[in-house]
Amino acid sequence: MRMNRKNTLLLAATALTMPVLTLALGRALAAYRLRRDVTRLFARVPPTAGQVFRAAELAGLPAPVQRYFRHVLPEGQPYLRGLRLRHTGQFKTDLKNDWIAIEGQQYITADPPGFIWQGITRWFTARDEYVAGRGRLAVRLLGAVPIAGGTGPAYNQGELLRWLIESTWLPTTLLPGKNITWTAIDDQSARLTLSHQGQVVSCLVRFNAQNEVTECEAMRQMDEATQGLWLCRFEQYRRWQGVLIPGVGEASYVVEGVRQPYARFRVQTLEFEPLQPFCGGAATRPATSAAAGAAPA
Template sequence: MKRTVSILVSLIAAFSLVKAWAAYQLKSEVKRLFAGSETTTGKYFSHAQLVGLPAPVQRYFKHVLKEGQPYINHVRLRHVGQFKTDLKKGWVDIKGEQYFTAPTPGFIWIGTTAFFTARDMFLNGQGSLKVKLFSLLQVAEGTGPTYDEGELLRWLGESAWFPTNLLPTKNLSWSHIDENTARLRFTYNQLTVTYNVSFNALGEITVMETKRYMGEKSLETWVGRFSDYQEIYGVVVPTKAEGIWRLPSGDHSYAKFQVKVMEYNKPELFR
């Protein structure tokens, strides 16, 4: 009996130490994320910036931003939702928090379920993914060029949550496809990513489609869907997002998130 209790106490202590180390590591990474980003302090949105942009893109910015809107440098959010660890498996509940920087590309996402924690990030120009079972046993890790590209794509697509980041710059451009669709192109550190972006009649981004690596070798069509737009701090943004793999066998949804908290220009960890 005493031996069993001793083992349990040791396991609890080990688990507590692992959680404490994970919390310290996250704090350090978020601090490094925010410290390494440029800022656009003193820049404000103007309708004059929209001259020459495709019609649906102009409609979008006029809908989601007010004249004089300050540029957004930092974002933090919390979400709930559902997630699939495998397209053939069922849904599990997930909650997460995420931190973004702009205009320097960067983000850290931490997703937690009853069984695993996942950390997805683009930090210092490099993408990575880590998954741990019960926050202890690492069961998946991904780094390298395909993850660099995939995480940069995620950052760019999720810029719909901080739309001043989608305004044209020397690295970001929009080109015409048709009256409701435009191509978004972004270059960073010699890496170029693109989306075909669809807009509804109001000017809201509804679908972003691209080619993205599923794992390390298979380049597939990836689709992000946005909905339930709401005004937050004067900016109109989607509060629901869905990730979908469009495969030869059909569309396979694997992530459905609903934003519960979103805050701008607070470059610090949630407490």
């Protein structure tokens, strides 16, 4: 059958449109899943109990930890229930790969411990979470086609550890309690330990001369079979709604004694209330190189 010019042009236009349509549908599906799951995550958070921070409760904590809390929390600060944030930055899909631009959203709950992070690049959507005591990683091509992921004990431990370290964005969560303990090491560091649903995770926390958390160090699964030394660095602290928290974070693994960063994020928006998903914005559209330009070296 001979194809006329009109049909040829129609088929060509369809062929060009399909990838764009597939990408748009994938992004929309990822955004829907994120809103649904974040709503469920925040539904688990109890109403505020009216508890506030008092410096007197720091008695007995290691000296650098006491200085940290006095520095970042104002007296009378209500305990935070959770947060939502948007970030820009750069990311590596493998330690040997080049940097790519990424934008993301993260949602964290204090009690029970939990978080959902979703990042989006030009070609894939990545999802990291710790919900109801279970960790999970999911990566989807064009936001729709699963290409990588995992669940199980290693992910449960790794994601709970991520929640603990990234609670520098939610510092009332790190105040001593039934599940949180601090152990003295020296005048510039302390060990932070969390127990939750039978799991125990711990990290070494280092503080600078300004009494800010600058680095956290712990062993974490790099893949299904390998553990590695995991380093998270924080800098450029600023006050968000009265609470002093880092504006920039970087995650690395140490391989054969060499620190190899794979994620560099800069916070663009952070809110402690309301506990609800963002509408649109980052993590629903592909990141551009310009969006990542502010990430630290």
